[in-house]
Amino acid sequence: MSWIPPDHPRRESLIIREKLVEGFRRGIVVPQGLIAHGRGECFDYLIGERTIEPARMAIRASAAALLLARRPVISVNGNTAALVPEDLVRLSKELGAPLEVNLFHRTRERAEKIARELLELGAERVLGVDDVVEGIPWLSSERRWVSREGILIADVVFVALEDGDRTEALKKMGKKVIAVDLNPLSRTARAADITIVDNIVRAIPLLIEKIRMLRGRRREELEDILKSYNNGEILAEVLQHIKRRLDEISKEIFPEL
Numbered sequence: 001m002s003w004i005p006p007d008h009p010r011r012e013s014l015i016i017r018e019k020l021v022e023g024f025r026r027g028i029v030v031p032q033g034l035i036a037h038g039r040g041e042c043f044d045y046l047i048g049e050r051t052i053e054p055a056r057m058a059i060r061a062s063a064a065a066l067l068l069a070r071r072p073v074i075s076v077n078g079n080t081a082a083l084v085p086e087d088l089v090r091l092s093k094e095l096g097a098p099l100e101v102n103l104f105h106r107t108r109e110r111a112e113k114i115a116r117e118l119l120e121l122g123a124e125r126v127l128g129v130d131d132v133v134e135g136i137p138w139l140s141s142e143r144r145w146v147s148r149e150g151i152l153i154a155d156v157v158f159v160a161l162e163d164g165d166r167t168e169a170l171k172k173m174g175k176k177v178i179a180v181d182l183n184p185l186s187r188t189a190r191a192a193d194i195t196i197v198d199n200i201v202r203a204i205p206l207l208i209e210k211i212r213m214l215r216g217r218r219r220e221e222l223e224d225i226l227k228s229y230n231n232g233e234i235l236a237e238v239l240q241h242i243k244r245r246l247d248e249i250s251k252e253i254f255p256e257l
Contacts, residue, residue, distance in 0.1 A: 016041075019082050039183065048245060054235075059210050060210055068223065069176075072154065077101075087205055091208055094211055098125040115128070133148055138165075143165075154175060159178070159192075177192045178195075
């Protein structure tokens with residue numbers, strides 16, 4: 001990344017793009033993942049490329065849900081493996097939860113590459129390669145293949161940069177779904193129990209930090225955090241934030257209007 005000037009105003013965004021391009025070259029990211037990132041980057045612009053208060057509230061609720069979970073699982077796709085592999089491994093260790101490779105454009109070679117990279121970074125357990133079964137009803141995509149010891153029996157599934165039909169299917173199976181999605185209007189964002197509207201590169205480190213802060217709290221306190229959380233209200237707050245920000249920007253650019 002040395003070619004990107006340290007004072008470039010879009011440096012962080014360009015670094016993320018380069019990580020995805022490198023992931024594509026290594027066979028971890030597919031072309032469709034590059035397109036999906038562009039959509040997310042647009043929404044990151046709209047929220048101001050920072051972690052806003054509704055996201056922090058969702059992160060707090062997510063931490064509580066993951067600490068209360070009996071069998072949490074962290075789902076990994078190509079983009080997350082390219083962007084935040086170290087953070088995924090840290091999150092897995094913090095929770096004692098397995099990582100599971102789950103891909104829309106699934107090939108055995110690609111699943112093996114992602115699992116191998118996570119293991120090389122210190123992951124203790126990566127599911128979703130040799131242990132998969134056709135376990136998610138209502139899905140005809142390759143995402144229906146899940147681990148017998150992971151998503152199939154999980155009570156809480158953490159998903160990031162997800163497609164909406166799998167989130168909806170996981171909900172039908174009775175699982176609690178925590179999503180990271182920059183688009184507050186997506187099916188994933190609206191179907192999940194908890195949606196963190198934030199860039200994955202910011203969200204996971206903050207989630208790990210919050211898990212450490214809440215660890216050791218009484219179960220009743222964690223349950224109260226979840227009871228007071230309303231995902232619909234959080235998504236509405238995000239949209240209101242975007243609306244206010246666009247109004248402010250419009251006035252700055254066109255003060256005469």
